[in-house]
Amino acid sequence: MAFGDKPSKVVRRRAKRPISGALGLLIVGFWLLMALAGPWLAPHGANALVSFEVFGPISLEYPLGTDFLGRDILSRLLHGAPYTIGVALAATILACLFGVVLGLVAAASGGWLDAAISRTQDALIAIPNKIFALIMVASFGSSVPLLLVMAAFAYMPGSYRIARAVAVNVMTMDFVQVARARGEAMPYIMFIEVLPNMLRPVLTDFGLRFVYVVLLLSAMSFLGLGVQPPDADWGSLVRENIQGLGEGASAVLAPAIAIATLTVGVNLIIDSFGARAKREMEN
Template sequence: MTHPRTNSRRRVTTGSRLPVASPARRNRPRLHLIRWVGLGLFGFWVLVAIFGPMLAPHPMSAFVSDEIYGGASTANLLGTDYMGRDMLSRILTGARYTVGLAIIAALLSSLIGAGFGMLTVLLPRWIEECIRRVFDTLISIPSKMMALVMVSAFGTSIPLLILAAVLSYAPGAFRIAHSMATNLATLEYVQVARTRGEGKLYIAAFEIMPNMIQSVLTDMGMRFVFIVLLLSGMSFLGLGVQPPAADLGSLVRENIGGLSQGALAVIAPALAIGTLTIGANLLIDSLSTSRGSQKE
């Protein structure tokens, strides 16, 4: 027979234990902060891309001052560029090209890559091999080299820049989607759908895609960041968006001569590119981390 004191001691010890927060729960406030910071930065530039040209105080190409690389003032909040144009107006207008082209190219890259990645799992083996070889060939070419070759061959235009970005980053989206779809295609519910006689498109759209949509969206966010940097790099080389239009990369290239003077004309667009990519990275990282902690 157990002694009564021993039982009471056990009850006190057991009842005095406090629940310990899991690592995921302890990290939740930090994840929320990162998510809101990323969402704020990214959302700000999306709003600028939509409404920026309407809010610009001056036309993009208007000469508003005789002072080049002018500092911040009440008339020109971000100073003037190398030709005396208002930098705030040029950034508000140029952000539409940077954000808009990157979003379009990222959407097309993910749609093409994920679409082929799912369908190839359900197609005959020889067709899957042919499609995989095509994407493997494209992914072996560096993105900037592909863009430079295409621009050198066909000239610079906005549709060509989008096409170059899609050809550069759709293969990566294909490989990720194909890997996930291959694993999902072996699961029981997909086999049951095949046994019911469902078509390949139905299986891809309603059985496989819903279970990989979060990973595809996360990958699309990363493609967006890569494409922003690609388009900005092309514009910095003078092979991107051409005058009289300009994106953020073009604004950096135009005013690079003012870097030694610390001119806002070169610092402001560079900071704009940095905050856009940092915001997108923080948002993607918080979403992917929270998804992983939910699984745990």
């Protein structure tokens, strides 16, 4: 390129591409891999008593130290990844799936059906999520299936509101009106014409819901109402070792940092979506 020439649009776009999105993908990809392969990569069993020293220091044998019973923190962290990430991911998928479908149905139908669905979701969203979770656990006990259903039900109304708001706007566009004039069935209009044109806000909302669900489940486990012993997720690892913060800080900090990095990684990906949309509007 000759001196004084302007860089091409492709070069400028690459120069503006945020590194934060790639970093977020790297962090989230790492933890997803740990959720899948963590139990097989763990050097010890989740409940194996490997040391007589409780809250042992970081060493080559125990890279993250030991907990209040002398168990390896690294192994406990890896065994807890499927519970923290897997349950949260499944609950988020269910919440967004039902929320988006209900939002599409309400936006496409209108009238009394739209009003009935919207008022029902408004009533549900008025209940604080933690209060709802405490009521569910107090009523039915704590189990992994209950935590999954509870988290999905708690965050479905928020997903519905986002999906309906976007779907109502898309429904007014010309290509949807053309599809209606052709006599296309309502399921075709909802899932072929409307849904592909609302994927970006839906995916952004999915990322936010996932972060909320991770924090909710971790808070429930910290209160002793989440995943029950002998199983453990990252929130329960913080709770059971909190009394040793002064002498074995790594037993508390390791799962706390894992939760923090996972949520930060997801937020970096979401921010990169917003930056990309802004660049597309500018170009």
